[in-house]
Amino acid sequence: MATIRLTTAQALIKFLNQQYIHVDGQELPFVEGIFTIFGHGNVLGIGQALEQDSGHLKVIQGKNEQGMAHAAIAYSKQMLRHKIYAVTTSVGPGAANLAAAAGTALANNIPVLFLPGDTFATRQPDPVLQQVEQEYSAAITTNDALKPVSRYWDRITRPEQLMSSLIRAFEVMTDPAKAGPATICISQDVEGEAYDFDEKFFGKRVHYLDRKAPVDRELKGAAELIKASKKPVILVGGGAKYSEAREIIMKLSEKHHIPLVETQAGKATVESTFKSNLGGLGVTGTLAANKAARQADLIIGIGTRYTDFATSSKTAFNFETTKFLNINVSRMQAYKLDAFQVVADAKTTLEQLAPLLDGYESEFANVITELKEEWVAERERLSQVSFSRESFDPEVKNQFSQDMLNEYADALQTELAQTTALLTINDTIEPDSIVISAAGSLPGDLQRIWNPTVPNTYHLEYGYSCMGYEVSGSLGIKLAEPTKEVYSLVGDGSFLMLHSEFITAIQYNQKVNILLFDNSGFGCINNLQMGNGGGSYFCEFRTHDHKILNIDYAKVAEGYGAKAYRTNTVEELQAALEDAKKQEVSTLIEMKVLPKTMTDGYDSWWHVGVAEVSEKESTQKAYELKQQKLKIAKQY
Numbered sequence: 001m002a003t004i005r006l007t008t009a010q011a012l013i014k015f016l017n018q019q020y021i022h023v024d025g026q027e028l029p030f031v032e033g034i035f036t037i038f039g040h041g042n043v044l045g046i047g048q049a050l051e052q053d054s055g056h057l058k059v060i061q062g063k064n065e066q067g068m069a070h071a072a073i074a075y076s077k078q079m080l081r082h083k084i085y086a087v088t089t090s091v092g093p094g095a096a097n098l099a100a101a102a103g104t105a106l107a108n109n110i111p112v113l114f115l116p117g118d119t120f121a122t123r124q125p126d127p128v129l130q131q132v133e134q135e136y137s138a139a140i141t142t143n144d145a146l147k148p149v150s151r152y153w154d155r156i157t158r159p160e161q162l163m164s165s166l167i168r169a170f171e172v173m174t175d176p177a178k179a180g181p182a183t184i185c186i187s188q189d190v191e192g193e194a195y196d197f198d199e200k201f202f203g204k205r206v207h208y209l210d211r212k213a214p215v216d217r218e219l220k221g222a223a224e225l226i227k228a229s230k231k232p233v234i235l236v237g238g239g240a241k242y243s244e245a246r247e248i249i250m251k252l253s254e255k256h257h258i259p260l261v262e263t264q265a266g267k268a269t270v271e272s273t274f275k276s277n278l279g280g281l282g283v284t285g286t287l288a289a290n291k292a293a294r295q296a297d298l299i300i301g302i303g304t305r306y307t308d309f310a311t312s313s314k315t316a317f318n319f320e321t322t323k324f325l326n327i328n329v330s331r332m333q334a335y336k337l338d339a340f341q342v343v344a345d346a347k348t349t350l351e352q353l354a355p356l357l358d359g360y361e362s363e364f365a366n367v368i369t370e371l372k373e374e375w376v377a378e379r380e381r382l383s384q385v386s387f388s389r390e391s392f393d394p395e396v397k398n399q400f401s402q403d404m405l406n407e408y409a410d411a412l413q414t415e416l417a418q419t420t421a422l423l424t425i426n427d428t429i430e431p432d433s434i435v436i437s438a439a440g441s442l443p444g445d446l447q448r449i450w451n452p453t454v455p456n457t458y459h460l461e462y463g464y465s466c467m468g469y470e471v472s473g474s475l476g477i478k479l480a481e482p483t484k485e486v487y488s489l490v491g492d493g494s495f496l497m498l499h500s501e502f503i504t505a506i507q508y509n510q511k512v513n514i515l516l517f518d519n520s521g522f523g524c525i526n527n528l529q530m531g532n533g534g535g536s537y538f539c540e541f542r543t544h545d546h547k548i549l550n551i552d553y554a555k556v557a558e559g560y561g562a563k564a565y566r567t568n569t570v571e572e573l574q575a576a577l578e579d580a581k582k583q584e585v586s587t588l589i590e591m592k593v594l595p596k597t598m599t600d601g602y603d604s605w606w607h608v609g610v611a612e613v614s615e616k617e618s619t620q621k622a623y624e625l626k627q628q629k630l631k632i633a634k635q636y
């Protein structure tokens with residue numbers, strides 16, 4: 001057997017260079033690069049290996065482990081899971097910082113390779129710096145905390161273990177039904193240990209992303225269900241986007257008059273201008289989509305996980321009469337809501353289903369246009385909200401008094417409403433620009449009123465809704481789509497939580513644009529607490545003497561070397577957006593927006609943990625309301 005003597009880390013980097021993915025006849029290297037933050041746990045192992053020979057891997061220095069991992073996740077998500085970045089961290093806190101990002105990748109089914117360093121395999125110097133030392137087991141390290149948030153997890157304590165571990169990791173990451181984070185923790189001494197590796201291990205490996213076809217039983221059953229239904233609705237989930245099923249979805253929708261509704265992950269699979277696209281479904285959905293879903297007698301769920309947001313906590317449908325047809329590569333997902341299951345690729349299934357539906361027409365025909373027109377009018381209203389100091393009725397009603405709203409207008413020196421700012425942006429940026437968001441009130445506004453007219457230009461992480469993904473992820477998107485403008489839509493709370501990779505973007509000349517909506521608080525959570533009977537408690541950003549915080553975020557961005565703008569009116573915002581397009585450097589546009597001016601409601605319900613006993617009548621009422629809603633919700 002021919003062997004090659006390498007350290008574990010050198011073998012790892014050599015292997016990463018030889019992984020390819022084959023999708024629809026096209027073959028591409030699967031690992032584009034590696035994000036690094038070096039510490040004593042990886043600099044002398046993986047650091048040395050990369051310095052010696054990184055091959056084709058692009059090496060990018062991150063600033064925060066969670067942030068760089070979010071950038072890697074966003075890269076993979078934007079590339080429709082066809083390519084990844086790996087992420088290497090040091091031990092202890094460096095590894096622990098991966099946990100929120102791993103959860104983000106897992107909840108969203110995004111492949112990414114995490115390579116945290118681990119404690120010494122020999123245990124000679126124990127306890128090493130940053131080792132937690134559990135009394136009941138020396139085998140526990142910080143990295144065990146990554147197990148529940150990894151799709152595949154392993155610890156390498158001998159060099160030769162690397163071979164079987166990497167093969168399993170790539171099998172998982174390149175399987176659409178299992179795609180998620182693979183975490184391989186490598187003992188820091190082992191990273192530098194040498195071994196005579198079988199040369200065959202480093203041969204080119206192609207991972208085939210084949211499209212699983214449905215069996216005849218599934219196809220016939222699906223066709224029968226659709227033909228027997230009067231009012232079917234197609235729910236476009238993230239799986240539809242990853243399967244690139246746009247054309248066939250549009251064809252079926254058009255031919256058989258079946259309206260489309262979307263999840264956050266599925267949005268912009270089909271552009272919003274498509275006449276049967278009624279937009280987002282559920283808690284953050286449009287009135288049009290929510291009305292259509294309630295009328296439906298069949299939901300054709302394509303690549304959806306049916307989260308609480310998409311199903312309005314299982315109240316979005318009439319469960320007495322509505323049937324479900326689930327098309328999903330994952331059996332676990334297909335089994336949901338007692339559906340008829342087709343466990344197969346979305347695009348292939350729909351293409352094979354098409355000829356079986358000839359002659360079928362739903363009873364939705366004219367209703368689709370009516371619902372859509374009604375929503376277009378509502379969106380138009382939301383684009384022109386204007387503040388009044390005497391009698392302002394914001395979208396989120398009965399929470400802040402006029403005096404309080406005036407206090408915000410004075411403190412932040414603004415009268416700008418969030419919906420108006422958002423739609424100004426939608427109208428001003430280039431249609432092929434990519435927008436990213438993740439947490440706060442913006443995902444709701446985006447799902448309802450943002451109109452993407454170009455497919456795959458809407459990038460929402462709403463599986464984990466992890467604050468901090470917005471800015472970090474914009475770097476990953478820019479790496480995936482270098483010719484497009486990328487806009488990160490972020491609340492002040494999320495920006496404060498994590499924006500370290502903004503600096504990385506500036507450092508590597510990867511232009512991103514931050515659109516910062518500053519309402520001086522955790523706005524959506526404030527809505528949630530007050531909407532369920534609470535007071536305004538620790539969600540506004542106020543000083544010790546109760547003054548509204550007014551942070552000069554533009555100045556912060558300028559300090560990093562970005563071009564920054566302060567915009568509190570529509571005209572200032574438009575001018576800033578136009579100027580930002582011309583910049584080569586990253587930009588930040590700060591908008592002070594009034595609280596309570598985000599969208600709200602539209603016939604949806606979110607099941608949250610309201611207090612069963614409380615001294616407040618308003619909370620007692622909220623609990624009663626929840627109990628009433630639960631009577632119509634499906635129990636599982």
Ligand SMILES: Cc1ncc(C[n+]2csc(CCOP(=O)(O)OP(=O)(O)O)c2C)c(N)n1
Binds near residue numbers: 441468493495
């Ligand atoms: C990492 C993380 N921590 C906490 C939360 C819970 N959470 C969701 S939205 C939110 C506040 C967001 O505030 P901001 O970014 O200012 O957006 P706004 O709601 O004001 O628009 C919080 C704390 C979360 N989603 N992610």
Ligand SMILES: O=C1C[C@@H](O)[C@H](O)[C@@H](O)C1=O
Binds near residue numbers: 440441466525
């Ligand atoms: O708790 C939450 C409430 C949602 O409104 C918000 O978008 C999300 O980020 C979240 O975590």
Ligand SMILES: [Mg+2]
Binds near residue numbers: 522
């Ligand atoms: Mg805020």
